[in-house]
Every structure is written in structure tokens, then in C-alpha cells.
Amino acid sequence: MSLESPLGRVRGLGTAKEGTGHFWHQRLTAIALVPLTFLFVIVMFAFFGADHARAVELMGNPLVATVMLLFLLTGFYHMKLGMQVVIEDYISHEGAKIALLLCVTLGTVALATASVFALLKLALGS
Amino acid sequence: MTQHERSHDRPQGRLHARPMSPHLEIYKPQLTSVLSIIHRGTGVGLAVGTLFITWWLVAAALGPGPYETTRELYGSWIGQLVLFGFSVCLFYHLCNGVRHLFWDIGWLLEIEDVYRSGWVMLCASGVLTFIAWFIGLSL
Numbered sequence: 435m436s437l438e439s440p441l442g443r444v445r446g447l448g449t450a451k452e453g454t455g456h457f458w459h460q461r462l463t464a465i466a467l468v469p470l471t472f473l474f475v476i477v478m479f480a481f482f483g484a485d486h487a488r489a490v491e492l493m494g495n496p497l498v499a500t501v502m503l504l505f506l507l508t509g510f511y512h513m514k515l516g517m518q519v520v521i522e523d524y525i526s527h528e529g530a531k532i533a534l535l536l537c538v539t540l541g542t543v544a545l546a547t548a549s550v551f552a553l554l555k556l557a558l559g560s
Numbered sequence: 561m562t563q564h565e566r567s568h569d570r571p572q573g574r575l576h577a578r579p580m581s582p583h584l585e586i587y588k589p590q591l592t593s594v595l596s597i598i599h600r601g602t603g604v605g606l607a608v609g610t611l612f613i614t615w616w617l618v619a620a621a622l623g624p625g626p627y628e629t630t631r632e633l634y635g636s637w638i639g640q641l642v643l644f645g646f647s648v649c650l651f652y653h654l655c656n657g658v659r660h661l662f663w664d665i666g667w668l669l670e671i672e673d674v675y676r677s678g679w680v681m682l683c684a685s686g687v688l689t690f691i692a693w694f695i696g697l698s699l
Contacts, residue, residue: 461664464657471654475692482699486624493620506613513607520604549614552621 456515463512466504474505493556502553510546514539591678599656602649609646647692651685 436443477498484492492498517538525531587593612634619630633639659681662668668677 461661464661468654468658471650475650479695479699482696486620486627489620489627509610513603513610516603517607520600545610545614549617552614552617555621556617 456518460512460515463508463515466508467512470501470505470508473501477501490556490559493553494559499553499557503550506549506553507546510542510549514542517542591675595656595678595681599653599660602653602656605645605649606653609642609649612642612646644693647689648685651688651692655681655685655688 477492480492480498481489493502518535521531521534521538525534616630616634619626634643659668659677662677668674
């Protein structure tokens with residue numbers, strides 16, 4: 435038996451609009467990011483002092499590319515989830531909140547797409 | 561001076577002269593609350609930092625010219641300063657993130673453990689930052 439009022443049911447799941455999924459995905463990406471962050475830092479060391487030719491060579495290495503892709507995609511998702519919570523916490527004006535959430539979500543997708551494409555272009559060569 | 565509350569029954573938001581209890585002005589800062597807000601702050605800082613990672617990747621994909629320009633910029637003193645700030649945020653958020661994950665399992669929730677783990681976490685993030693820069697600058 436739902437404890438929600440009819441209006442509550444119509445409007446969706448309370449203030450945050452979701453709960454368990456967000457919480458779990460945030461933890462899941464966090465766990466993945468522990469080893470991935472260390473690997474990312476190590477990969478960055480490899481890129482120190484590398485000229486463009488060396489950078490192409492490095493990114494073409496499947497291990498390097500995989501670490502970078504996983505770190506970026508997991509990181510961007512973790513970032514989107516985190517920023518969502520921050521915005522929901524501090525912005526009470528409904529219009530501003532939705533606008534900022536849109537910016538963060540769409541912005542994250544745009545950055546992720548640009549990063550992945552650039553990485554693949556570098557790795558696969560052209 | 562009394563603070564004013566925004567009325568939530570009118571979405572357009574009109575200020576009503578309603579007194580509010582002081583909170584941030586009088587609550588004593590403690591390790592718990594300070595480390596918590598810094599975790600949030602570093603998270604937002606890292607989010608901004610990802611722009612620089614994407615920029616670097618896109619520059620590399622555009623070719624040797626843009627890549628070298630970006631490398632020079634990142635190698636400049638201001639670039640290194642930003643990079644240092646980013647690394648501090650990264651290691652702090654990583655170490656405190658692990659502390660959060662422990663809490664999620666139910667570990668270290670006693671107040672003594674919260675304080676102890678807080679100090680351990682701060683040391684760990686400091687050490688990791690130091691090691692990273694030590695290695696990085698020697699390359």
C-alpha cells in the first residue's frame with residue numbers, strides 16, 4: 435500500500451526525484467574510481483614530456499587507452515551524480531534548479547563525448 | 561540583523577521579513593563538518609578540472625600545434641599551480657571518498673573512529689600528493 439498522497443504519486447518520487455539508484459551508482463562509480471584514479475595518475479606520468487608523436491604512440495597502447503576511457507567515463511558519470519546532489523541541496527528556486535541540472539547533465543555528456551572522440555582519434559590514428 | 565526567508569508557496573519568490581535562527585554564524589566548526597564540506601568542495605573543484613583534461617585531449621587530437629601550445633600553457637607557472645590544486649583535490653577526494661565507503665559498509669562510525677580516520681585520511685592525501693609531485697617533477 436503506497437503511503438504517498440495522490441498528488442505525491444503524480445508528481446514523482448519526493449524532492450530528489452530518485453533515490454536508491456543514484457545512491458548505488460554513486461558508490462559503484464566511487465569504488466571503480468579508486469583503482470582507476472591511481473592508474474590515471476600513472477598514465478599521466480607516462481605523458482610527461484611527451485611530444486605529439488609520443489602522445490599518439492602512448493594513446494595507441496590498448497592498456498593506456500582502456501584506463502583513460504574507463505577513468506573518463508566513470509569519472510564523468512560520478513561527477514554528474516555528485517553535482518546533481520550539490521545543486522539539489524543549494525538551489526531552492528525550482529526554475530533555476532532545473533536549468534542548472536540541465537546544464538550539468540548536458541555539459542557532462544558533451545565533455546564526455548568530446549573526450550572520448552579525441553582519445554579515439556589519437557589512439558586509432560589519422 | 562534578522563535574515564529573511566524566501567516564501568515557498570509563491571514560486572516567484574517574494575522576500576518576507578521573517579526572522580531565522582542563526583546557524584553558520586554560530587555553529588562551532590569541527591573536524592567532521594569541515595572535512596565534509598571540503599569533500600564537497602574538492603568534488604566541485606575536480607568537476608571544473610575535468611574541463612582541463614578534455615581540453616588537453618581535444619588539443620592532442622587537433623594536432624601537434626595545438627598540443628604543443630596546450631603543453632606550454634600547462635607547463636607554465638600558472639598551469640602548474642592549477643595542476644597542483646587539481647592534484648590536492650584529487651587525492652583529498654579519493655582518500656575521503658574511501659572513508660565514505662567505509663561508512664557505507666558501517667565501519668568507523670563511532671565518533672572516535674571518525675576523528676581518527678579523519679586525521680589518517682588527511683595524512684594519506686598529503687603523502688599521496690607529495691609522492692605524486694616528487695615523481696612527477698623528477699621525470
